[in-house]
Amino acid sequence: MSLAWTSKLALAAGLAFVPGWASAAAVNISYLTHWSPETVALLESAAKDYAKTNPDVSVTVRAVPFGDLLTTLRSQGGSADGPTIGGIYDLWLPELVRDKLVAPAPEAVAAEVKSAWPAGVVSAASVGGAPYGIPNEIDVYALNYNKDLFKQAGIAAAPKTWDEFRAAAKKLTNKDAGQQGFGMINSWAAGVVHPFASLLVSNGGELVADGKPVLDSKQAGETFALYEGLIKDGSSDPSMATADANTTGPFLDNFVSGKTGMIIMANWWESALKTGMGDKFSNIATAPIPVGPSGDKPHSISYSWMTVVNAKAGAAEQKAAWDFLAWLNSPKSGKNGASAMSDILMSMGILPSRSSDIEAHKAKLGTEFLAGYVSVLADAKPFPVVAGGQEFSESLQQTLEALQYGQVSARDAQAKAQADAVSILERAAK
Numbered sequence: 560m561s562l563a564w565t566s567k568l569a570l571a572a573g574l575a576f577v578p579g580w581a582s583a584a585a586v587n588i589s590y591l592t593h594w595s596p597e598t599v600a601l602l603e604s605a606a607k608d609y610a611k612t613n614p615d616v617s618v619t620v621r622a623v624p625f626g627d628l629l630t631t632l633r634s635q636g637g638s639a640d641g642p643t644i645g646g647i648y649d650l651w652l653p654e655l656v657r658d659k660l661v662a663p664a665p666e667a668v669a670a671e672v673k674s675a676w677p678a679g680v681v682s683a684a685s686v687g688g689a690p691y692g693i694p695n696e697i698d699v700y701a702l703n704y705n706k707d708l709f710k711q712a713g714i715a716a717a718p719k720t721w722d723e724f725r726a727a728a729k730k731l732t733n734k735d736a737g738q739q740g741f742g743m744i745n746s747w748a749a750g751v752v753h754p755f756a757s758l759l760v761s762n763g764g765e766l767v768a769d770g771k772p773v774l775d776s777k778q779a780g781e782t783f784a785l786y787e788g789l790i791k792d793g794s795s796d797p798s799m800a801t802a803d804a805n806t807t808g809p810f811l812d813n814f815v816s817g818k819t820g821m822i823i824m825a826n827w828w829e830s831a832l833k834t835g836m837g838d839k840f841s842n843i844a845t846a847p848i849p850v851g852p853s854g855d856k857p858h859s860i861s862y863s864w865m866t867v868v869n870a871k872a873g874a875a876e877q878k879a880a881w882d883f884l885a886w887l888n889s890p891k892s893g894k895n896g897a898s899a900m901s902d903i904l905m906s907m908g909i910l911p912s913r914s915s916d917i918e919a920h921k922a923k924l925g926t927e928f929l930a931g932y933v934s935v936l937a938d939a940k941p942f943p944v945v946a947g948g949q950e951f952s953e954s955l956q957q958t959l960e961a962l963q964y965g966q967v968s969a970r971d972a973q974a975k976a977q978a979d980a981v982s983i984l985e986r987a988a989k
Contacts, residue, residue, distance in 0.1 A: 829908025947987025
């Protein structure tokens with residue numbers, strides 16, 4: 560964080576705390592997240608460090624399940640008593656801004672964000688070119704596979720093309736042993752949609768182009784057909800796929816126990832894998848997304864998170880919140896030139912997005928598991944951040960789940976997904 564940024568924010572926030580001023584009373588701010596108790600404890604520890612030089616500001620951290628995060632922000636964000644700070648998925652930002660639930664970043668914060676984060680990450684944290692918060696994590700997808708199962712099946716290397724991917728999935732499938740070749744996800748919107756979208760963009764397609772859905776493309780049709788084929792030949796079993804954003808459920812359990820040969824999953828679940836597998840974690844390898852017949856190279860869908868400030872909070876609370884967030888995301892708050900936020904993220908295996916944090920954590924990001932994710936960052940395609948994006952994602956989830964369970968054909972799933980997306984995005988744009 561630049562000295563100028565620090566000074567401007569300290570001055571702005573500090574005005575509320577100068578002795579003799581009417582607003583010199585202590586300021587209490589709250590931080591809403593979906594993190595686990597262990598991670599919340601790290602954030603609380605960072606808040607205590609901040610309080611050493613800002614004794615008049617107290618930060619209370621509250622966590623809710625991921626599935627309740629957006630509804631909590633919406634139901635409480637319209638009140639001055641709602642959470643002062645919220646950690647949000649960038650997909651939600653356009654509608655939160657439209658509904659005037661989040662405040663634009665102050666000039667000093669906005670300038671620092673634009674200079675210290677990659678342009679694509681800044682764009683996802685902005686509406687109309689104006690940042691509405693501070694980016695933190697970025698997530699990408701890669702193929703994860705079990706090296707022992709590959710060896711047993713006689714597969715020498717990770718598949719690079721869809722033909723190799725289908726062949727590997729078939730070889731890894733053993734119904735008598737309850738083993739599937741490729742694990743899909745159901746019951747969780749992002750978990751269902753993002754792997755599908757990563758295969759789609761690796762096939763030269765897109766979900767949305769110029770603000771309009773393009774799921775009626777040839778590339779999308781081929782991706783729906785890929786899923787249908789994996790289900791029909793038994794390479795993927797939907798009964799083994801139930802998951803959620805907090806525990807990853809049977810989906811994780813089947814991969815950890817060696818009942819699933821390959822999955823497409825994000826970097827953030829490294830900590831869950833390590834906990835579940837222990838010493839066997841070294842048996843997991845990562846590789847780029849296989850390239851489809853219409854694709855040119857591997858691509859991953861990327862998505863990011865950010866922290867925002869409640870537009871309905873009082874002036875003193877907003878100033879204190881921005882000052883805390885500025886400190887939390889600065890190179891001065893963490894270890895060895897990293898921000899405290901990035902240290903928290905890295906504890907979960909999550910990639911930080913600030914350029915200086917990536918450099919500060921270079922050694923850890925070079926580990927075998929995470930290096931596979933870092934390698935795909937340059938060619939990643941951001942998940943479209945558009946009004947109606949969450950509803951669009953949930954609708955596509957339902958269609959893909961119907962395809963998984965054989966309730967619709969690939970052709971019908973494609974037609975339904977496109978029609979629903981057109982209706983949702985047109986309605987949201989009004």
